[in-house]
Amino acid sequence: MSLEISPAARDALEGWIAAARALKGAAENTVTAYRADVAEFIAFLTAHHAEPQGLAPLARVTTSDMRAFMAHLRGSGAAPRSMARKLSAVKSFYRWLAEREGFEPTAVLSARAPKFQKKLPRPLAEDAARAMIDSVSMQATDGWIGARDAAVVTLLYGCGLRISEALGLMGRDWPMGDTLRIVGKGGKERIVPVLPVARAAVATYLQLCPHEMAPDAPLFRGKRGGALNPRLIQKVTEKARMQLGLPATATPHAMRHSFATHLLAAGGDLRAIQELLGHASLSTTQAYTSVDTVHLMKVYEATHPKAG
Template identity: 50%
Template sequence: MNAVLAYAEHLSRDRRRSPHTVRAYVSTAERLVEHLGAARVPTSAELRAYLAERRVDGIGNASAARELSAIRNFLTFVGGEGAAPKLKGPRVKKGVPRPISPDEVVALAEDVAEQSVEAWISARDWAVLMLLYGAGLRIGEAVGLTGAVLPLGAVLTVTGKRDKTRMVPLIAPVRDAVEAYATLSPWPISKDEPLFRGARGGPLKPEIIRRAVQGARGRLGLASRTTPHALRHSFATHLLGRGADLRSLQALLGHASLSSTQIYTSVDAAHLLDVYRNAHPHG
């Protein structure tokens, strides 16, 4: 079996990665092997040349950082721990607060999930981050879920600030992520116990996810604004940009006041203006 096929099997069988992650990482491995001519550990110069070619293909900073993360993972599989050349990833320019792009969200979540050798912890971290971005939950709301939410349906009942409950629609990727974690978790899941557990079986603490995100954004070169709470902001801003009205958004986020939701109109306008200035010849 060649190295790429063995790597794909390793990701699926041993690391229990999602089909999306397997496809993305295997595609990177195939491109790298095609560039090198063989499945071997490249020199730093060869790796820079490969990444330069990918830049010519048109990939941006977040995609380049994600590609580098996938390369490190593949080279570690091929050559063992420490085999991958040390190479800094691209940095994203810092500026006014803006929503995190979907590409950056996926890169971030995949990098966080890749850090654990325990498949169930990887699935846990992926599921929590998907709840923040895909359902707009606060970090405390996500880690506060109990086994009572299972089996998942089309909507999730969330208890937010001041013990207010709200109904949040669940898209398929979010449901799949939570269900994959529940299947892999070594801890029994009961209705009155935490859904998400720490490594020793206790309730998962928000700080664990915050530290994981902090480490990932450093490895990927993402801006300091990339925090767990920023994923919730991005959920709101992207929905608003796709036509959601403020009242609906208020209900989804669990804001007591519409004024708390209105901040996203200015954030979205700032983002659109930034896009206009970069794209329009007279912007």
């Protein structure tokens, strides 16, 4: 399907994107996906009605149009999760457009997304997480590279960092104190505690690293001194998990899941863990934890004595 859309519709789309950036501090990857999803919807309407979709036609979208769009997505092989994301972007665009242009967006907002089973992240057991770090350190033939990889994975598990956050650390972030200021998704800042074991792993790497460490240079370097490619960390954890006989779900991101789950299992407060992970909503944090409901309720009652 051609993604040609009318100038008026394109202007509206870019206006909404600008508003999303300004108001929500949306991450660039999210903005790119939003733009593509809504452009796809407008292009579908153009083909469906065989005419350009300016602002007036966009305001006249019907329940039948929405059903046709969802059928089109299904027919193109889109997975339920992908369909739900696309519909969510379209609804967000229409809320903004309806307020700006003064029309009723009920037909769009009442469209229902397909149900899908949320994939729960699978954290590693504590001994498996430690074994993963040890095994990662032994994958490289060059000692400093093994120390580097172990330091990165230790930060994922010991501080709950995303891989992009760990690799985004700069020379100026060292030496690390008891806490670390992290800029996460959407430019949101948070403070995370740094465990002595994580600080020691980074120190070992820096002692062995042959590249000069400047304040404005990446902390973690590739073999030739450039910024470390996240794919290299994914590859080394893949080799380690295969050697340890761990499932395919034992990825770098699983180390972050494990951080959250083990903290909660030790009696950590769910809200505090939410802040440490940098999640916008508590429900996202809950999905990261695979602790049984009985234990979760015990933690909840202990930290919220007035509940119930």
